[in-house]
Amino acid sequence: MTTTEYQVTGMTCGHCEMSVRREVGKIAGVDAVEVSAADGSLSITASAPLDDASVFAAVDEAGYRAVRA
Template sequence: MSTAEYQVTGMTCGHCEMSVREEVGQIAGVDQIEVSAQTGRLVVTASAPLDDAAVLAAVDEAGYSAVRA
C-alpha cells in the first residue's frame, strides 16, 4: 500500500472534487481517493507505489493545480 497527500488549488465545490476524483481514479492501482475542496487536500491510496507525475497530471487534466504535500 502506498499513500500520498497533495495540496490542490482552485477547487471550490463538490463538482470540483468529483472532477479530481474521476481523473485520479483512472490511474492504475489507485484504490482510494479522499478529496476536499474546503481544505484543498487530496489523499490517494494505491496498491502499488504511486507515480507523483501521474497524479499531478490527472489533477491538471481536471483543471486544477497540485503539489505533493
C-alpha cells in the same frame, strides 16, 4: 498499500472534488481517492507507490494544480 497526500489549488465545490476524484481514479493501481475542496487536500491510497507526474497530470486534466504535501 501506500497513501500519498497532495495539496490541490483552485477547487471550490463538490463538483471540483468529483472532477479530481474521477481523473485520479483512472490511474492504474489507485484503490481510493479522498478529496476536500474545503482544505484543498487530496489523499490517494494505492497498491504501490504512485508516480507524482501521473497524479499531477490527472489533476491538471481535471482543471486544477497539485503539489505533494
